[in-house]
Amino acid sequence: KQEVTQIPAALSVPEGENLVLNCSFTDSAIYNLQWFRQDPGKGLTSLLLIQSSQREQTSGRLNASLDKSSGRSTLYIAASQPGDSATYLCAVSDFGNEKLTFGTGTRLTIIP
Amino acid sequence: NAGVTQTPKFRVLKTGQSMTLLCAQDMNHEYMYWYRQDPGMGLRLIHYSVGEGTTAKGEVPDGYNVSRLKKQNFLLGLESAAPSQTSVYFCASSLAPGAPQPQHFGDGTRLSIL
Numbered sequence: 001k002q003e004v005t006q007i008p009a010a011l012s013v014p015e016g017e018n019l020v021l022n023c024s025f026t027d028s029a030i031y032n033l034q035w036f037r038q039d040p041g042k043g044l045t046s047l048l049l050i051q052s053s054q055r056e057q058t059s060g061r062l063n064a065s066l067d068k069s070s071g072r073s074t075l076y077i078a079a080s081q082p083g084d085s086a087t088y089l090c091a092v093s094d095f096g097n098e099k100l101t102f103g104t105g106t107r108l109t110i111i112p
Numbered sequence: 113n114a115g116v117t118q119t120p121k122f123r124v125l126k127t128g129q130s131m132t133l134l135c136a137q138d139m140n141h142e143y144m145y146w147y148r149q150d151p152g153m154g155l156r157l158i159h160y161s162v163g164e165g166t167t168a169k170g171e172v173p174d175g176y177n178v179s180r181l182k183k184q185n186f187l188l189g190l191e192s193a194a195p196s197q198t199s200v201y202f203c204a205s206s207l208a209p210g211a212p213q214p215q216h217f218g219d220g221t222r223l224s225i226l
Contacts, residue, residue, distance in 0.1 A: 043116075043217035044155075049213070049214045100215065103154055104154040
């Protein structure tokens, strides 16, 4: 059974710093890995999707990497802003993208 | 541009009551999903559908039923609500596989069972 772990559960950093969020998974036979953002009381917003054949994806200040062999992914946020404060969730899908297995998330707070 | 819409947003039920949660998407997506989110547990898949008229069990299907009579709608039913079903329920949709696409989520239904 696939298990996804995100450590730490919470992180606070001063505005302007670069930061890295971590995600690990136990079964390397994944179809893709997705990073989501969740604001309080809201649903999830997809940030980046990395296919199993890819090593990284970039969108603006966000960069996600994938190392299938070690079962790890990182989400790098450059020049953090208070608006980046949210919970970030990592999820991996089995073949066909039918099912996502989620981590429990990292709650990020950017201190002005 | 509505995306995924969930109805209702909040609901309080008594143990043993029944209700149906409605999910509607306007993106012509083939796949639809129901998840529940509990503190410390992450999101867990309840049921999903790969197309109109199809449904399949996810990780935690017990106590729930679903129907996908129309492509744009996915209904989640609780026949006899239990306190353990107190949770936040999220619906999501995605295109069929072939080209990996992210799942699009609704804003959730907050359900309390007393």
